[in-house]
Amino acid sequence: MRTVGIIVEYNPFHNGHLYHLQQSLKITKSDAVVAVMSGQFLQRGEPALLNKWTRTEMALRGGCDVVIELPVAYSTQAAEWFAYGAAALLDATGVVDALCFGSEAGDIAPLRRVARLLAHEPSSFGPLMADELRTGRSYPAAYSGAVRRFMAEAGDEEAAAFPFEQPNNTLGLHYLLALERLGSAIEPFSLRREKAGYAQTSITDAQIASATAIRKLVAESLAPEGAAPFVPPSTMELLLRDHAIGRARGSWEHYAAPLFHKLVSESAEALGRYHEMSEGLEHRIKNALPELESLAFEPLLERLKTKRYTRTKLQRALLSILLGHDKELLSPDRLRTGVQYIRVLGCSPRGRELLKRMRKSAKLPVLQSAARAAKEYPYLALDVQATSIYALGWPDAAPRDLFRDYYEKPISIE
Template identity: 55%
Template sequence: MRTVGLIVEYNPFHNGHQYHLRESVKIAKADAVVAVMSGHFLQRGEPAVMDKWARTEAALRGGCDLVLELPVAYATQAAEWFAYGAVSTLEATGVVDAFCFGTESGELEVLHEAAKLVAHEPPAFQSLLKEAMENGSSYPSAYSSAIASYLASIGRSDAADFPFAQPNHTLGLHYLIALERIGGRMLPYTIRREKSEYGQTTVTDSAIASATAIRKLLLEGGELEASKPLVPAGTFAVMQKEWSSGRSPVSWANFVQQLLHAVVTHTPEQLAGYREMTEGLEHRLLQALPKLNHTGFEPLIDALKTKRYTRTKLQRSLLSILLRHKKEDFTAEKLAAGVQYIRVLGFTSKGQQLLRRMKKEAKLPVLLSAARAPIESVYLELDTQASAVYMLAQPGHESAAAMYRDFTDRPIIIG
C-alpha cells in the first residue's frame, strides 16, 4: 500500500485542505494518507479552535486514513523545528513513502536544491545569517535573506531570486532541510496553493478560504452557518456537534485568566527562563500589565507589539509561559534528538492496516493511549500537560476528568 504523508494543523479542516489531500494522493500515486497533526496548540502560538479529537474526526471524514499527533514540543515551534518534528514523525512510521506540502509556486526543484546546500549550514551561510540578524532582521527574514545571498555567492543567481520568504516556501524549505538532516527516504512533492493565500483574513471565493479567514468568521461573527460553504460536510457535522455542546470555539480569550495568573506569580528572572522569552521581553510584559484598560488578550498583544516583536513571536512567548515551557527543555541539542514516540489520534480501516505494518516497521514506540506508554518521555509529559491546560479553558466541561482525556480516550475510529 503506497502511502503519502501530510503535515497539517486542520484548524479547521476546510475545502482547501481537501483539495490538497486529493491532489497529494494523485501526485504521489498513493493508496492511503497519513497526517501528522498539531495537537491543542499550534505553530503560531495559538490554541486550536476545536480540540484535537474533534479535528481528528474531521480529518478522517475528509480523507485521511491515519492521524498522528505532532508533539507540542515541536508543534509550537518556528519553521525549523516544527518541520523537523513533523518530517521525523512521518519518517519514523516506516510506512510513509512520500510526503506532499503546499507552496505558493508549486515548484519543488529550487527548494530541494537549496535545502541540500544549506541543510548542514556551511560556514559561509552561517556568516550571512549572523550578519542579517545583527542588522535587525527577524530570524525568518534573516534566514531567507541569507539563503538568497548564499546561493548568489556560489553562482546560483537563478535560484537566489526565488521568493523563499513566502510563508509556505519557508515551511516547505524547512521540510526538505529536515529530510536531508535525518537522511530520510520519503520522496517529497509539492502542489500549488490555490485561490486563498496563507493567513489571508478575508473570504474571496465561494468555496475556498484560508483557515485564518474561516476562524475569523467563527470567532468574530459567531456564525457557524457562514462557514458551511467553505468546509466539507464531514467537518461541518463535527463543528455542529462541538458548537452545540458548548466545547467550541476556543481562542486565546479562553486562556487569559490562566495566563495572567502565571505572569503575575513569576519574577522577571523566572519569566526569562521560558522559551521564546528573549531580549528583555519579560520586562516589557510586566510593565505593560498595569497600563491595560481591559484584561483581554488583544489589548495585551497590542501593548506588546513592536516591529521586532511580531504577533506570532509574542503568541509563542506567552504560550511558553502558559504551558511552562522552559528553555532548558527546548535546546537545539534536545530537539535535534527527535521525536520519541508516535502518538495515534485516529484511523480508518485502511489506517488500521497501516498500524499493523507499523508494529513491525516503525522506528519508535507507537502509542494508542498516554496511559499505556512503554516509555518515560518529557515530550509526552508536555503533551498531557498541554491537553489539561486546554481542557481547563475549553467551555462546556463540568468534570475535572476532561483534563485527563489523553489517558482515558482511545483513538477516533471512522469506517
C-alpha cells in the same frame, strides 16, 4: 501500499485541505495517507478552534487513513523545529514513501537545491544570518534574506530570487532540510496553494477560504453556519456539534486569566526561564502590565509588539509561559534528538492495515494510549498537560475533559 505523508493542523479541515489531500494521493501515485497533525496548540502560538480528537475525526472523514499527533514541543515551534519534528515522525513510521506539502510557488526544484546546500549548515551561512539580524528584521525575514544572499554567492540566481519569505514556501524549505538531515528516503513533492493565502482573512472564492478566514467568519457571526460553503459536510457536522456544547472556542482570550496569573505571580527572572523568552522580553512584559487598561490578551500583545517581536513570536513566547515550557526541555539539543514515540490519534479501515505494518517497520514505539507512557516520555507528558490547559478555556470543563488523554482511545471510522 504506497503511502504519502502530509503535515497538517486542520484548524478546521476545509475544502482547500480536501483538495490538497486528494491531489497529494494523485501526484505521488499513492494509495493511503498518513497525516501528522498538531494537537491542542498550533504553530503560530494559538489554541486550536477544535480539540485534537474532533480534528482527527475531520481528517479521517476527509480521507486520511492514519493521524499521528505532532507533540506540542514541536507543534508550537518556529518553522525549523515544527518541520523537523513532523518530518522525523513520518520517517520513523517506516511506511511513508512520499511527502506532499502545499507552497505558494508549487516549484520544488529551487527548494531542493537550497536544502541540499544548507542541510549541514555551511560555515559561510552563519555570518550572512548574523548580518541580516543586525538590521533589526524579524528572524523569518532575516533567514529569507540570508538564504537569498547565500544562493546568489553560490551562483544560483533562480534560487536567489525565490520568495522564501512566503509562509508555506518557508515551511516547505524546512521540510526538505529536515529530510536531508535525517537522511530520509521519503520522496518530497509540492503542490501550489490556490485561491486563498495562508493567513488571508478575506474571502475571494465561492468554495475556497483559508482556515484563518473561516475562523474569523465563525467568530464574527457567533455561529459556524456561515462556514458551510467552505468546508466539507462532515466538517460542518462536527463543527456544529462542538459549537453547540461550547467546545469551539479557539481564542487566546479564553486563556487570558491563567496567563495573567502567571505573568503577575512570577518574577521577571522566572519568566526568563521559559522557552522563546529572549532579549529581555521578560522585562518588557513586566513593564507593560501596569500600563494596560484591561486584562485581555489583545491589548497585551499590542503593547508588546515591535519590529523584532512579531505577533507570532510573542504568541509563542506567551504560550510557553502558559504551558510551562522551560528552555532546557525544549533546547535545540533536546529537539534535535527527535520524538521518542509515535502517538496514534485515529485511523480508517485502510489505516488499520497500515498500523499493522507500522508496528513491524517503525523506528519508534507506536502508542495508542497515553495512560502509562506519559511517565516515560517527557514530551508526551507535555501533551497531557497541554490538553488540561486547553480544556480550561471551555465554560464548563469537567475533570475528565482535563485528563482526556488518559481516557480517549484512537478515533476509528468504518
